[in-house]
Amino acid sequence: MNDGLRELADRLEIRGTLEKEEYIELIQFRDSQLVEYLSQKARRIRRNQHTGAVLVQGLVHLSNYCRNDCYYCGMRRENRFVRRYRMEQQEILDCCARGYEKGLRSFLLQGGEDLYYTEKEVAQILEKIKKAYSDVSITLSLGEKSRQVYKAWYEAGADCYLLRHGTAVDSHYKKLHPGNMSLLRKKQCLWEMKEIGYQVGTGFLIGTPYQTIDQLAEELLFLKQLDPQLVSIGPFIPAANTPFEKQRAGNSDLTCYLLSLLRLILPSALLPAAGALTALDREGRRKALESGANAVAFDLTPDNYQDNGVLNGRRTGRHQRDRENLEGLIQRLEDTGYEIAASWRHEEWR
Numbered sequence: 001m002n003d004g005l006r007e008l009a010d011r012l013e014i015r016g017t018l019e020k021e022e023y024i025e026l027i028q029f030r031d032s033q034l035v036e037y038l039s040q041k042a043r044r045i046r047r048n049q050h051t052g053a054v055l056v057q058g059l060v061h062l063s064n065y066c067r068n069d070c071y072y073c074g075m076r077r078e079n080r081f082v083r084r085y086r087m088e089q090q091e092i093l094d095c096c097a098r099g100y101e102k103g104l105r106s107f108l109l110q111g112g113e114d115l116y117y118t119e120k121e122v123a124q125i126l127e128k129i130k131k132a133y134s135d136v137s138i139t140l141s142l143g144e145k146s147r148q149v150y151k152a153w154y155e156a157g158a159d160c161y162l163l164r165h166g167t168a169v170d171s172h173y174k175k176l177h178p179g180n181m182s183l184l185r186k187k188q189c190l191w192e193m194k195e196i197g198y199q200v201g202t203g204f205l206i207g208t209p210y211q212t213i214d215q216l217a218e219e220l221l222f223l224k225q226l227d228p229q230l231v232s233i234g235p236f237i238p239a240a241n242t243p244f245e246k247q248r249a250g251n252s253d254l255t256c257y258l259l260s261l262l263r264l265i266l267p268s269a270l271l272p273a274a275g276a277l278t279a280l281d282r283e284g285r286r287k288a289l290e291s292g293a294n295a296v297a298f299d300l301t302p303d304n305y306q307d308n309g310v311l312n313g314r315r316t317g318r319h320q321r322d323r324e325n326l327e328g329l330i331q332r333l334e335d336t337g338y339e340i341a342a343s344w345r346h347e348e349w350r
């Protein structure tokens with residue numbers, strides 16, 4: 001590691017931001033020493049910010065229908081090889097009840113952009129969960145909606161809204177999405193959520209086709225500007241039966257390195273260790289936590305809704321459920337030295 005890179009890493013830790021060219025240098029010229037130097041800083045910051053605790057969040061994947069056609073996504077509308085499902089209200093409530101019984105206090109209700117769920121129905125689900133369990137936090141991830149819908153769901157009890165922007169660079173966005181989708185609208189949604197009062201979550205993929213280091217630097221600048229409370233990043237994994245099925249997968253080491261940079265840029269953010277990392281590297285989750293991540297998902301979705309190309313057509317994070325139960329997951333984390341947090345409100349983690 002040369003002195004210039006060390007100085008950039010130190011400056012990032014102190015100021016929480018760098019110029020675009022400096023991010024490019026940190027990414028382009030990283031070596032194993034710099035990776036370790038930054039991950040040590042990231043671990044230290046996480047310990048100071050959150051007493052080192054790792055949030056275990058209950059994931060309910062309520063539907064894999066989607067009206068959109070993102071080129072990289074196995075759930076895209078045009079993928080006719082996916083066995084589609086959507087859960088009814090009671091099934092969703094049952095998933096949360098199961099998670100609550102097991103001690104989870106933070107739930108992520110996630111799905112494609114499925115118009116089946118109306119504003120009113122989602123609001124009812126939120127109200128019922130909050131009425132049954134006053135000590136849980138709920139993150140919704142149901143795609144782009146109008147400001148009015150976001151507001152209604154916030155008032156019904158949603159604490160956080162996760163809307164992954166995919167890429168912060170318009171020219172790149174256009175290469176990953178059909179012409180009827182707009183990065184501008186996605187960014188507008190994120191700013192609207194902030195105004196409404198949500199804890200805002202967003203994210204992007206590492207290693208999507210046409211992505212450059214220049215664009216990764218733009219991502220970091222955008223995230224600093226948005227200042228979200230949750231950032232979900234993961235490696236691109238080519239999904240079967242999509243336009244990108246023959247492309248190369250993203251890099252799990254680079255994903256972990258970016259987690260370290262993000263921990264320095266957004267010290268108190270929730271940074272999940274993506275399930276897709278485990279698909280590329282059996283040690284992916286451990287490495288992500290060592291790089292500064294502070295959350296893992298436990299999938300509460302019933303077994304009969306199998307992973308039908310949810311992420312990428314390969315078996316990915318969701319099949320972890322087959323091999324480990326929640327107790328096993330928590331035990332493994334504790335054995336590695338992590339405290340476990342069951343709930344999360346951003347202000348509690350500051």
Ligand code: SF4
Nearest residue numbers: 066068070073076112
């Ligand atoms: S990335 Fe999201 S919006 Fe795009 S096709 Fe997949 S589920 Fe739908």
